[in-house]
Amino acid sequence: MPTHPARALLHLLAPYRQRVIIAAIALVLAAGAMLAVGQGLRTVIDKGFSAGDPAWLDRSLAAMFGVIVLLAVATYLRFYNVSWLGERVTADIRRRVFDHLLSLPPAWFEAGRTGEVISRLTSDTTQIENVVGSSLSIALRNALLLMGGLVMLFTTSIKLTLLTLAGVPLVVTPIVVFGRKVRRLARESQDRVAELGNRIDETIHEIRIVQAYGHEDADRQDFGRRVEDSFATARQRVASRAKLVAAVLLLVFGAIAFILWVGG
Numbered sequence: 001m002p003t004h005p006a007r008a009l010l011h012l013l014a015p016y017r018q019r020v021i022i023a024a025i026a027l028v029l030a031a032g033a034m035l036a037v038g039q040g041l042r043t044v045i046d047k048g049f050s051a052g053d054p055a056w057l058d059r060s061l062a063a064m065f066g067v068i069v070l071l072a073v074a075t076y077l078r079f080y081n082v083s084w085l086g087e088r089v090t091a092d093i094r095r096r097v098f099d100h101l102l103s104l105p106p107a108w109f110e111a112g113r114t115g116e117v118i119s120r121l122t123s124d125t126t127q128i129e130n131v132v133g134s135s136l137s138i139a140l141r142n143a144l145l146l147m148g149g150l151v152m153l154f155t156t157s158i159k160l161t162l163l164t165l166a167g168v169p170l171v172v173t174p175i176v177v178f179g180r181k182v183r184r185l186a187r188e189s190q191d192r193v194a195e196l197g198n199r200i201d202e203t204i205h206e207i208r209i210v211q212a213y214g215h216e217d218a219d220r221q222d223f224g225r226r227v228e229d230s231f232a233t234a235r236q237r238v239a240s241r242a243k244l245v246a247a248v249l250l251l252v253f254g255a256i257a258f259i260l261w262v263g264g
Helices: 005-049 054-103 106-111 114-156 158-205 207-212 216-263
Strands: none
Touching: 005 054, 005 114, 054 114, 114 158, 158 207, 158 216, 207 216
């Protein structure tokens, strides 16, 4: 399997090309329908309500309903197939890792950290499932909406388009800064969880020795310290992610309000 993350992901998705194609087509259709809904609302207001033409209003609303149905169907196909791919890839990775573990010599397990391996096999692969099953498709959808929205905005007003593009760095920079910190803390949180799994595995496998030497209190204190370290890292990750969400909302909606003010 390729070592580069992107190539490794493509290698894992290669057997399921049909699902990938269906999900990609549905993604494009959903993004296009989402943009068309906005244009449809403009048509309904400009030529239906403002012009006072009931026949045009009926046709516009019927067309909008058709677009909404297309959006619903495309969203269903995208969500189902992307989620299916996430689950399938995760299952394949778990099988490959387990098959590889069975091929390792006994000495590796005696010297290795089996609890950490178990944690990586379960919780870490779940992170991959989240990326393949939701995050990646959402990022692609938002990219398509951004490109389509800029094209529609450019055809409407060059001035507003230039103002929007000028504000993009102001919005993206804080997101990148906070995003890097969140990713770093997420990796640290996964490492802490893996350490907990390894500590539990060691204690359970050697429980007779632990109890024979009366080492329970020391193990409780050590495990409690590790749990608190894990919680502290998770708390920092949650706080950073909350700041990221707040910054995104403030900057994005602030930019929208400014553009609406200029346009008005």
